[in-house]
Amino acid sequence: MNIGIFSDTYFPQLNGVATSIRTLAAALEKRGHHVYIFTPSDPRCHEGYDILNVYRLPSVPVRFVRDYRAGYVFSPFLAKKIIDLNLDIIHTQTEFCLGALGRFISTTQGIPLVHTYHTMYEDYVHYIGGGHIISKEMARDFSGIYCNKATAVIAPTRKTEQLLKSYGVTKPISVIPTGINTSNFRKDKFKPEEILELRASLGLKADTPVIISIGRIAKEKSIDVVISALPKLIEKLPDLKMVIVGEGNEIENLGKFADSIGVGDHVLFTGGKPWDEIGKYYQLGNVFCSASVSETQGLTFAEAMAAGVPVVAKKDECIENIIDDNVTGMLFESNDELPELLYRVLTDQTLSSRLSQASVEAMKALSVESFADNVENLYQRVLNSGEHPRKIAAPALPLVMGVKAVKGISKLPRKLVHHSHQKAAELLSSNKEK
Known part of the structure; x- marks a missing residue:
């Protein structure tokens, strides 16, 4: 199959959407698809x-979301380059600029469109005008309309499936959790001296207790809840540090908040890190903690578990299929419970080891192969159904904006060179280990 994936977010942005896309694309390439x-x-x-095989379109910064970019060039030239790929399936992963481009190609060429719904936008409206311009109801309506334009929809969790149904989505929804390439995170991938060296570079001693947080640093991630637990913890563990890895527009606010409650010296922000280094950063932690309830799939929880780092998380439907309370992780409901729960995991070695071993075993079931199987089968069902969008005449596309944009488009390869399946296989080869 020739498969086109359209997304407004991808590496080097560090988030679950980027991880899901690269995992899927590599697995499908390994199976012989383009x-x-x-x-x-x-x-x-x-x-x-x-x-x-990534095609990067000219873009501009998104002012209200730090380190995010918006593709802004739609042109007949670009559309023709994509049409010449003879795509069998279009798979959109976001709903905005690139998602709109994917839909445009789908409707003008009669190509089936599969859409993965990654983001609960009703939790993100505060980014635009403080929530006064776009309401939660508008975000729900937008999500429902977009999904109902697809041939089929993928939801990463049952929670997301139920959410979409409440939005009025009537198209078929398949629940397909994103697979985890556990080799990127396994503890035995890293030498102890590597981790000690990384700790030292951050001013951490070998025995410094560390709470690790990895991912996009945003308001809806509720990192402030974890920081709020630090004062009580530091009373018992004065050397404790919280290391926050990632990028986002809440770094400055969280830093000020940590200072305001007297724990600024105990919170370290590393900034974003390359994907191939993330596994090492998980190993810094004695415990991974998140209070977010805005997830649609909870990939960072799964990554931490694959790394053998005990997880403490706020109870939420999105992680019910990943974390079994007091078996593969520890869950809390009230924020007041968090300091004592973290203290237990950080100081009770028997509990910590038990959680670590159980979580590593649990993540073996969330394989990349299963993820790719499910998506590949969905693609095939869609193609076999014969349900293609009704081909419509292309509307006039917006003009390319400026000479710089024209030059950017001209950099798209005129001859398509298929990426070597061998590299995709290398990316996933470790799934056969163990």
Whole structure:
């Protein structure tokens, strides 16, 4: 199959959508399919950065979401380049600029469209005008309309499926959790001296107790809840540190908040890190903690568990299929419970070891192979159904904005070179280990 994946977010942005896309694309390439990823350009990318067949469109920064970019070039030239790929399936992963481009190609060419719903936008309306411009109801309506334009919809969890049904989505919804390439996170991938060296670079001693947080740093991630637990913890563990890895527009606010409650010296922000280093950063932690209830799939929880790091998380439907309370992790309902729960995991070695071993075993079932099987089967069902969008005449596309944009488009390869399946296989080869 020729598969086009369209997404407004992808590496080097560090989030679950980017992880899900690369995991899926590599697995499908390994199976002999041709996967083309369309996403906005990013000034942090260098030549050779992309290990898969990625086409980066000219973009501009998104002012209200730090480190995010919006693709802004729609042109007949670009549309023709994509049409020439002879795509069998279009798979959109976001709903905005690149999602709109995917829909445009789908409707004008009669190509089936599968859409994965990753983000509960009603939890994100505060980014635009403080929530006064776009309401939660508008976000729900938008999500429902977009999903109902697809041929089929993927929800990463049952929670997301139920949410979409409440939005009025009537198209078929398949619940397909994102697979985890556990080799990227396994403890035995890293030498102890590597972790000690990384700790030292951050001013951490070998025995410094560390709470690790990894992912996008945003208001809806509720990182402030974890920081709020630190004063009571530090009374008992004065050397405790919280290491926050990632990028986002809440870094400054969280830093000020930590200072305001007297724990600023105990909170370290590392900034975003390259994907191939993330596994090492998980190993810094004695416990991974998140209070977010805005997730649709909870990939960072799964990554921490694959790394053998005990997880403490706020109880939520999105992680019910991942974390079994007091078996593969510890769950809390009230924020007041968090300091004592973290203290138990940080000081009770028997509990910590038990959680670590159980979580590693649990993550073996969430394989990349199962993820790819389920998505590949869905694609095939969609193609076999014969349900294609009714082909419509292309409306006039917006003009390319400026000479710089024209030059950006001209950089798209005129001859398509399929990325070597061998590299995709290398990316996933570790799934056969153990």
